[in-house]
Amino acid sequence: MKACYLIAFAQSHSDFRLPELQSISEIHGFQIHLPKDPDTSRPFMVVELDEEEHAFILAQRCILIKSIYEFYARGTTYEEVHEMNRSNRHLWERYVPDTSFKFIVTGFNHTIPQRRQRDVIESFAYMDFRGKIDMKNPEITMVCFEEYESRPAPANGPPRKRCEDDGGFKEVFFGRLIVEGTARQLVGVFDVKKRAYFGNTSMEAEISLLMANQTLASPGKWIYDPFMGTGSMAYPTAHFGAVVFGSDIDGRQMRGKGKPPGVIRAATQYGIASRIIDLCTFDVTNNPWRCGELFDAIVTDPPYGVRAGAKRLGRKRELSEDKKALYLQHSQNPRSDDQPYIPPTKPYELSNLAGDLVLLARYLLRPGGRLVFFLPTVTDEYQEVDIHTMMCEGMEVIANSLQDFGSWGRRLITIRKIATQKFSPPSFQHVEEDAMDTHVPAHRDFREKYFQGFSRGQCNGDQAGTVST
Amino acid sequence: MVRLVTHNLLACHAKDCNTNNFPLVFQNVQLEIREAEFNSDFIRNFLPKIEWNALVKTAYELGDTSLPQDQPEMVDDEFLKNLHHVLFEIHIIEGGMVCPNCKHNYPISDGIPNMLLAEHEIA
């Protein structure tokens, strides 16, 4: 039955909330009817769902959902709340005669003094619930949220008390608890520090999980990470049932020290080793894929040069003839991966890389498949058009969520392949273009900008300019 | 690792090596059989992507003769099970894959093939 539900979000990554809801409903083939102008910066949202079961599905899979309630009322004053709650009597009437219950009054960004909590509960007395109050195992839990604006401590003053300005809420929400989010615990399960193998490029668990959800990972799907590194996104993606293929120009990133390779050790820890289809060492700009339309999604954190520089096979300048002869000789002595031939690499400019990645995805994805990746960008210089400079025919941006680090940020971009025709693989050739009349995106030369200006003292600098397998 | 599903999708990509560059030929291989989850939808979806002759030939070379020479028109459960085994459960742990055309040897160690090209091989 169609009804309204109140979603309480976890207090992080607000820009990722809507895309996640939409992805999970798409995986399970149902609709979420959103409010007209959803304000995702707020921790509460009232949505319409066709079935209560959909609330359970969302709570099981959305990393950013704390809990979901059957929605009864909201208002900027308690008069408004009670008026609406009375008019929704048909929704809670059945709990009046004899259902045990618990009633919680709680503040967001605020602590409500005990006394006033009691006053608020009293004000709902007209609901006249006859069942017994049970704080341990109630049949139903009613929750009343007061939402306060976040009020950060003044620059040099003492921190604000959490109970200051009591009653000065922005809005009140009221409903009955249906389900607590269970997916958030995965953030602990996939904690990088507890992982059998990780490195300095590993992506934090919460973001990796959000990325996995953006891929629509589920059983029967095949998902590719062309900049696999230590495999952070592969684990949650495989956990959700998909199988994964990973490649990287630098085999050491996937292997680590010891046997079996690090990525396999971590996958074993999570019980999903058999879902890592294969790992392979190659430069994605010189890749051995025989054909396209293979994958349901590509999920990746491209090397943007801060911790693991973008590079590709080749040299900035051409080699002399005798050097070439030397390499020829060298390569005719095949070596195993342990004493690798270390090919030279040249830098790979981020805006070229982003454009190439979209073209590659268009080639390698099945129709309807998704490309999910991060694009770092300088916050002040970012413009919406930056995304469009890397787009091509047949691909469509469906989500763009900012993770804000202050002077820089990164955007999680989700792109869908809307075209159904076949495309040829990208050439990865770049002419040294002069940017006279084309728009220069803010992520152009991101690495240089990072080291020039807005370093936050956290980076380890670039890694060596060579790669090995 | 290096399962036959992967082997069936990778071709030699050295510069100017465009014909007879697939399938790569396994050499000095060390095999392992490991069970994998069976998902019939996945295999059905994947079937159109397979180069059948290459798969059968390679499986025979590795000692598995469960697949028919010609791709059957009717897909039944037994066929899917055999195909599943060949594609996902045979792992090549060590050895190499050699291009039938240019003879480039792509070495495999700990199940990870090194498909990096040398400088003069890049297009």
Ligand SMILES: C[S@@+](CC[C@H](N)C(=O)[O-])C[C@H]1O[C@@H](n2cnc3c(N)ncnc32)[C@H](O)[C@@H]1O
């Ligand atoms: C930001 S890291 C990805 C980290 C990964 N998500 C993880 O969990 O560790 C980027 C990776 O891209 C690899 N890389 C850089 N240039 C490449 C290229 N041209 N082709 C393939 N991989 C490349 C680097 O070796 C590095 O492991």
Ligand SMILES: [Zn+2]
């Ligand atoms: Zn070749």
